[in-house]
Amino acid sequence: MHNFWTKLNKPFFCLAPMSDVTDIAFRYMLAKYGKNRENRNKVVFWTEFVAADGLCDKFGRKKLAYILKFRECERPIVAQVFGANPENMKKACQYIASLGFDGIDINMGCPDKSVISQGAGSALIKNPKLAREIIQAVHAGIKSAGLNIPVSVKTRIGFNKEGIDAWIPELLKEDISALTIHLRTTKELSLVPANWEYIKKIKELIKKSGKDVLLIGNGDVKDFKDAEEKAQKYGCDGIMIGRGVFGNPWFFSGKESSSLKERLEVLIEHTQIFDEELAMPKHKGFDVMKKHFKAYVNGFDGAKELRIKLMETENSKQVEKIIKNFLKNNKLI
Numbered sequence: 001m002h003n004f005w006t007k008l009n010k011p012f013f014c015l016a017p018m019s020d021v022t023d024i025a026f027r028y029m030l031a032k033y034g035k036n037r038e039n040r041n042k043v044v045f046w047t048e049f050v051a052a053d054g055l056c057d058k059f060g061r062k063k064l065a066y067i068l069k070f071r072e073c074e075r076p077i078v079a080q081v082f083g084a085n086p087e088n089m090k091k092a093c094q095y096i097a098s099l100g101f102d103g104i105d106i107n108m109g110c111p112d113k114s115v116i117s118q119g120a121g122s123a124l125i126k127n128p129k130l131a132r133e134i135i136q137a138v139h140a141g142i143k144s145a146g147l148n149i150p151v152s153v154k155t156r157i158g159f160n161k162e163g164i165d166a167w168i169p170e171l172l173k174e175d176i177s178a179l180t181i182h183l184r185t186t187k188e189l190s191l192v193p194a195n196w197e198y199i200k201k202i203k204e205l206i207k208k209s210g211k212d213v214l215l216i217g218n219g220d221v222k223d224f225k226d227a228e229e230k231a232q233k234y235g236c237d238g239i240m241i242g243r244g245v246f247g248n249p250w251f252f253s254g255k256e257s258s259s260l261k262e263r264l265e266v267l268i269e270h271t272q273i274f275d276e277e278l279a280m281p282k283h284k285g286f287d288v289m290k291k292h293f294k295a296y297v298n299g300f301d302g303a304k305e306l307r308i309k310l311m312e313t314e315n316s317k318q319v320e321k322i323i324k325n326f327l328k329n330n331k332l333i
């Protein structure tokens with residue numbers, strides 16, 4: 001079995017799946033500025049989640065192909081899938097595996113109403129029987145593609161309240177290589193601080209199960225230093241970072257700061273790739289890219305005014321013009 005998880009150096013660091021954020025454009029930036037020969041075995045990427053139901057026919061596959069596109073520099077990369085229908089999960093994962101991903105991750109943590117109402121995402125916390133069937137179906141799908149890549153699960157500590165003792169052992173009965181825990185309940189969304197103290201309890205359950213499952217902690221990691229400290233303090237095998245990477249393509253390199261000029265120039269590059277990969281082929285509107293502007297453009301004199309101008313743009317060319325003017329006017333180029 002090609003199981004990249006077993007070859008990682010610990011602690012390793014994971015880019016969280018974030019819908020409409022960690023798309024191919026942003027992941028490319030994070031790989032280009034953050035992955036290198038030395039840390040290749042320490043940084044794992046995730047795609048945005050993709051609906052299994054949508055991947056069951058040719059039309060849906062064509063429509064969703066942009067979510068499952070990746071570049072070699074992103075490896076190891078895991079595709080994240082969600083769904084509540086084991087037959088569809090099997091079909092979808094047969095297809096996903098055939099695309100060359102290093103692994104498949106099942107979303108069992110999404111709190112979004114539209115996902116929960118289908119019985120998928122974190123609704124599976126309330127239905128462990130179906131959750132187990134889904135893990136088996138994903139394996140069956142991979143096998144029917146003639147492949148053998150590892151399966152992992154990303155979930156939360158409970159639905160309405162913490163329910164680790166009832167939920168986690170159910171997952172551990174199945175064949176999973178890694179388990180990511182977002183240390184909040186579904187009900188808490190991201191409104192309260194993540195509770196890292198629960199890692200200890202989950203580690204004990206993994207130990208008790210006698211299985212070799214890697215534990216990845218997730219929630220509120222601020223920067224690379226914080227990720228390293230949390231790995232050390234709580235003893236996780238890996239740390240997953242979501243919002244902490246916003247506006248910082250250097251995140252995984254451990255680089256602690258960047259100049260204003262560097263930051264604004266990578267923003268131009270990011271918008272250019274976004275245009276090429278997503279906006280011009282009409283997979284996503286340019287407004288989706290604007291979610292990143294605040295993270296890149298803040299904390300300096302004139303940031304607000306620059307942001308206001310950038311929010312009016314419609315493509316990377318306009319962004320480039322505005323930023324170059326700003327850099328010139330401020331004698332930065």
Ligand SMILES: Cc1cc2nc3c(=O)[nH]c(=O)nc-3n(C[C@H](O)[C@H](O)[C@H](O)COP(=O)(O)O)c2cc1C
Nearest residue numbers: 016017018019048049107182219220221241242243
């Ligand atoms: C905009 C956004 C989109 C997200 N999309 C997904 C997703 O597609 N799949 C998933 O498992 N989690 C998703 N999440 C949750 C993150 O992966 C992560 O668990 C959460 O943000 C907590 O980590 P953080 O505090 O480091 O951001 C999303 C979060 C955000 C902010």
